[in-house]
Each structure stands twice: as C-alpha cells, then as structure tokens.
Amino acid sequence: xxxxxxxxxxxxxxxxxxxxxxxxxxxxxxxxxxxxxxxxxxxxxxxxxxxxxxxxxxxxxxxxxxxxxxxxxxxxxxxxxxxxxxxxxxxxxxxxxxxxxxxxxxxxxxxxxxxxxxxxxxxxxxxxxxxxxxxxxxxxxxxxxxxxxxxxxxxxxxxxxxxxxxxxxxxxxxxxxxxxxxxxxxxxxxxxxxxxxxxxxxxxxxxxxxxxxxxxxxxxxxxxxxxxxxxxxxxxxxxxxxxxxxxxxxxxxxxxxxxxxxxxxxxxxxxxxxxxxxxxxxxxxxxxxxxxxxxxxxxxxxxxxxxxxxxxxxxxxxxxxxxxxxxxxxxxxxxxxxxxxxxxxxxxxxx
Amino acid sequence: xxxxxxxxxxxxxxxxxxxxxxxxxxxxxxxxxxxxxxxxxxxxxxxxxxxxxxxxxxxxxxxxxxxxxxxxxxxxxxxxxxxxxxxxxxxxxxxxxxxxxxxxxxxxxxxxxxxxxxxxxxxxxxxxxxxxxxxxxxxxxxxxxxxxxxxxxxxxxxxxxxxxxxxxxxxxxxxxxxxxxxxxxxxxxxxxxxxxxxxx
Numbered sequence: 171x172x173x174x175x176x177x178x179x180x181x182x183x184x185x186x187x188x189x190x191x192x193x194x195x196x197x198x199x200x201x202x203x204x205x206x207x208x209x210x211x212x213x214x215x216x217x218x219x220x221x222x223x224x225x226x227x228x229x230x231x232x233x234x235x236x237x238x239x240x241x242x243x244x245x246x247x248x249x250x251x252x253x254x255x256x257x258x259x260x261x262x263x264x265x266x267x268x269x270x271x272x273x274x275x276x277x278x279x280x281x282x283x284x285x286x287x288x289x290x291x292x293x294x295x296x297x298x299x300x301x302x303x304x305x306x307x308x309x310x311x312x313x314x315x316x317x318x319x320x321x322x323x324x325x326x327x328x329x330x331x332x333x334x335x336x337x338x339x340x341x342x343x344x345x346x347x348x349x350x351x352x353x354x355x356x357x358x359x360x361x362x363x364x365x366x367x368x369x370x371x372x373x374x375x376x377x378x379x380x381x382x383x384x385x386x387x388x389x390x391x392x393x394x395x396x397x398x399x400x401x402x403x404x405x406x407x408x409x410x411x412x413x414x415x416x417x418x419x420x421x422x423x424x425x426x427x428x429x430x431x432x433x434x435x436x437x438x439x440x441x442x443x444x445x446x447x448x449x450x451x452x453x454x455x456x457x458x459x460x461x462x463x464x465x466x467x468x469x470x471x472x473x474x475x476x477x478x479x480x481x482x483x484x485x486x487x488x489x490x491x492x493x494x495x496x497x498x499x500x501x502x503x504x505x506x507x508x509x510x511x512x513x514x515x516x517x518x519x520x521x
Numbered sequence: 522x523x524x525x526x527x528x529x530x531x532x533x534x535x536x537x538x539x540x541x542x543x544x545x546x547x548x549x550x551x552x553x554x555x556x557x558x559x560x561x562x563x564x565x566x567x568x569x570x571x572x573x574x575x576x577x578x579x580x581x582x583x584x585x586x587x588x589x590x591x592x593x594x595x596x597x598x599x600x601x602x603x604x605x606x607x608x609x610x611x612x613x614x615x616x617x618x619x620x621x622x623x624x625x626x627x628x629x630x631x632x633x634x635x636x637x638x639x640x641x642x643x644x645x646x647x648x649x650x651x652x653x654x655x656x657x658x659x660x661x662x663x664x665x666x667x668x669x670x671x672x673x674x675x676x677x678x679x680x681x682x683x684x685x686x687x688x689x690x691x692x693x694x695x696x697x698x699x700x701x702x703x704x705x706x707x708x709x710x711x712x713x714x715x716x717x718x719x720x721x
Contacts, residue, residue, distance in 0.1 A: 286715060289714045289715035290715035290716075293713065293714075293715070294714060294715070295612065295712070295714055296609075296611075296612040296714065297612050306609055306714070307609075309609065309714055309715070309717070310606060310609035310627065310630075311630055311631075312717070313602075313605060313606060313609070313717035314606055314627075314630065314631030314632075315631070316717065317602045317606070317631070318560075318631060318632055321559055321560055322560055325558055325560050325561070328554075
C-alpha cells in the first residue's frame with residue numbers, strides 16, 4: 171500500500187472530512203463524508219483551492235499559501251453549490267515523504283455552527299461523523315432542548331391564561347360584573363399617574379335599603395344588577411364603573427374635564443337608575459345621589475384628596491334631598507388652597 | 522418527572538381507551554391539570570394512584586400497562602420526539618443497546634429533574650444481553666416493564682428481531698434479558714438526523 175493510501179485509510183476513519191492535497195495543489199484523497207457532500211462532483215484529482223475558498227485568516231492563492239497556514243484556525247467556504255461555512259485546520263506532511271508526498275498537506279474540515287443545516291441538506295447520518303465526534307450528541311441536545319422549550323412555552327401560555335383569568339376575577343365584582351374596589355383604586359392611580367384629565371363620580375343608591383328590607387335580598391340583588399347594567403350602558407366603553415360598597419358605586423370618566431359635562435352624565439345615571447326595575451311579578455323603584463369632582467390635566471391631586479371631595483359632594487347631594495348630584499372642583503393641590511364650590515357647584519336637582 | 526410519566530399515561534389511555542374513560546379516571550381521582558405537566562413537580566404517589574385505578578378499570582396488571590407505555594412512547598406519532606431522542610443513541614440496535622447505559626445522563630441533559638435509574642448492560646454469548654436496571658425511588662415505580670416495551674418497539678424501529686424477557690425484580694432492581702436473533706431482520710424505520718423540531 172502506498173503511503174498516500176495508508177494515510178488516507180486511517181484519516182478516512184478518524185476524520186471523515188479530511189482532504190489530502192499533493193504538492194501541486196490537487197486532491198490526492200478525501201474522507202467519505204466530504205465525498206458525499208460534494209457528490210456528484212469528483213473531488214480526487216481536482217485542485218483544492220478551486221473547490222474551497224479560504225475566507226480567514228485571509229485569501230489563499232496557491233499551495234505555498236495554504237501550507238503557510240499550518241496551525242491556524244481556518245474558515246472556508248465551498249465554491250460551488252450551497253455556500254456552506256466550514257472550519258478547518260492545515261497540517262503539512264513531513265519533508266522526508268514518509269507520510270506522503272513532501273510539500274503536500276492534510277486539511278481537516280468540520281461544519282462548525284452550520285452542522286444542522288449540513289445534516290439536513292445532505293441527509294447525513296450518525297455514520298457520517300467520526301465515532302469520537304460529539305456532533306450526534308450535540309444534535310441530540312439541540313433537539314431535546316427544543317422539545318423541552320416547546321413544552322415550556324406551552325406551559326407558560328397555559329399559566330398566563332390562568333393568571334389573566336384569576337386577575338380578571340380579582341378585579342371583578344361577582345354580583346354585578348362591574349369592576350370592584352381594587353380595580354377602581356388601580357384605575358384611579360393609573361389615571362393620576364398619567365396626569366390626564368378625568369371626572370370621578372361617587373354614586374350611592376337611594377331607597378335601596380327599603381327594597382332589600384321589604385322584599386328580601388333576591389330583590390335587592392336584582393336592583394343592584396340592573397342598576398349596574400344601566401350605568402354601564404349610560405357611559406362609554408373606556409369609562410370605569412365599579413361597585414365599591416353594598417349600594418355604592420364609583421365611576422371614572424377619562425377625558426371629561428368640565429363641570430357641565432360631569433353633571434350631565436351624573437343626571438343621566440340618576441335618571442336611568444330611577445326607571446322601575448321589574449322581576450316579572452313586582453316592580454321596584456330606587457334612585458341615586460351622585461357626588462363628583464374633576465381632575466384637570468397636569469393637576470397633581472392625590473387619590474385621597476379627590477375621593478374626599480367626591481365624598482363631601484355626595485354628602486351635600488344627599489343633604490339636599492334624594493336623586494341629586496353635586497360636582498365640586500378638587501382643591502388646588504400645590505399650594506394647598508381653600509377648596510370649595512366653583513360657584514356653580516351648588517346642589518342641583520337631577521331633573 | 523412524574524408529571525412527564527403521567528402525561529405519557531394520559532396520552533396512552535386517551536389514544537387506546539378513549540377520552541371518556543380517561544375523564545372518568547381523572548374525575549374519580551380528583552386530579553388537576555398540574556398533575557400532567559412535565560415541567561411541574563408532581564408527587565410519585567399520584568402516578569401510583571393513577572396506575573392502580575387504570576389497572577382496575579381496564580382489567581389489566583399495572584406492569585402490562587407500563588409495558589404498553591414503553592411501546593407507545595416509541596411507536597406513536599404523538600410521541601415521535603421520544604423515539605427520535607432514543608434513536609440518537611445508536612446507528613443500529615446493538616449500538617443502541619450499548620447507549621442504554623448513557624440513557625440516564627442523556628435524560629438528565631434534556632431535563633435536569635428527569636432521574637432515571639442506573640442501567641448496566643452485560644453482553645453475553647450468542648447475542649444475549651443482560652440489562653440490569655436499578656430502582657427509581659424518585660418515580661416511585663419500577664420502570665423495568667416500560668423498558669421492556671420500549672426495547673420491543675426500538676427493535677422494530679431498527680428492524681431487529683429480538684426476544685425479550687423480564688427476569689424479575691428484587692430490592693436492588695430489575696433484570697431484563699434481550700436475545701438478538703437477527704440485527705437486520707427487517708428494514709426498520711428511517712431516522713433522519715436533521716428532521717427534528719429545531720426551529721429552521
């Protein structure tokens with residue numbers, strides 16, 4: 171067996187992507203995996219540098235240039251077909267010719283990061299890699315991790331759905347389906363943080379206790395549910411309507427920044443609540459009192475201060491009779507100024 | 522780890538015995554969805570209850586069900602990922618048998634809390650392989666029957682003709698004997714290294 175054949179036989183097993191290049195630059199022998207990739211092109215006998223382009227550390231034009239790269243980390247590319255990126259290493263054959271023709275080199279190649287692409291493109295199998303090559307293990311790991319990752323994504327989607335449902339539940343009043351106190355506080359804090367103008371209305375049902383005491387909880391619950399539906403229908407989609415107590419409600423109306431509009435909405439709410447509520451057998455009548463205030467743009471009111479003004483306005487409305495609304499401006503937060511009615515903030519009949 | 526076993530049982534039961542039987546089983550045992558989440562911790566006791574209840578309902582021994590589970594994992598499209606990961610172990614059935622000793626490490630690489638018992642392979646004369654499988658306190662059950670079912674299906678997958686014999690269990694573990702009659706008995710199924718689910 172010639173030296174080239176003997177060396178080729180050993181290398182074919184150890185490095186199935188080796189190329190043995192003679193002093194003339196022509197390929198003398200190559201590994202089976204490389205032959206598979208280049209098929210149907212014949213690699214043996216072809217000039218190495220016509221099949222492979224050395225990209226790094228720099229362009230190589232001739233055999234001397236290739237031999238000079240001994241020991242360097244090479245990056246190469248197939249010149250024909252798919253421009254597959256390869257890694258490589260050059261070793262010179264010994265000068266005495268014992269391993270093969272003096273002046274020749276062995277180039278060992280590997281796929282590096284493009285291995286998955288290569289495996290797919292050329293339908294490589296475990297037998298195409300050296301037994302000692304961890305490529306199969308790497309592909310195993312890649313695949314195992316992507317299976318686990320997919321599983322993790324699925325679980326996350328499920329948990330996110332459950333979290334949303336729980337959060338929705340935590341922010342909803344179960345009887346009326348309106349937002350609850352917590353949701354209201356969060357929405358109020360959000361509006362204040364954004365510094366936007368909005369109106370805050372505090373609404374309390376009148377005569378509700380009588381309905382509840384006389385006709386029972388079922389009637390009381392019905393009245394609450396119907397009042398909630400009507401309020402929801404009387405305001406815009408983005409307005410917040412919350413049940414904040416037994417027969418107490420609070421509304422946030424983003425963008426509403428004048429007294430007249432706030433009063434109009436308050437009156438609309440009172441009117442719709444005053445419509446009789448029927449359970450089929452009986453009809454119940456309640457009314458509502460509303461106290462409100464405004465947060466004008468860039469006013470730095472605190473939630474407590476706004477709620478206190480709305481509460482006081484509600485108290486004033488109740489004092490002057492049932493079914494009334496009072497809207498007052500909030501106290502100037504800084505510097506603190508004596509607050510109060512803005513001149514038009516006196517109690518007014520709801521109709 | 523038991524979440525994964527429970528999930529596999531869930532698929533097996535639904536595919537083989539129907540959705541209704543499965544629902545009845547889960548309701549009777551009052552099991553939540555979390556019991557079938559591979560990535561969430563689950564008590565081994567849940568798997569034990571599930572297996573006993575299932576055995577009672579379909580009138581088969583738990584060991585038979587576990588053997589079916591092993592076969593199911595390799596042969597059903599739904600669990601193709603498991604078959605593929607196992608096929609990475611070897612280029613032919615004998616290579617695969619030798620890779621069994623690495624299986625616990627491979628499983629742990631895929632999922633850190635997936636703790637399989639130690640596996641030792643002892644090649645004998647005339648194609649006889651003796652497999653010693655340690656105990657698996659984490660899973661709370663003997664995995665020998667699962668391995669028998671899995672080996673049977675993997676032999677088919679590689680096109681090998683084998684005889685399998687579960688030789689019994691003691692406190693140290695279980696012993697399975699594999700007699701390889703013909704390594705290239707049939708064509709087997711193709712295995713495309715690069716056909717996995719890694720995002721393209």
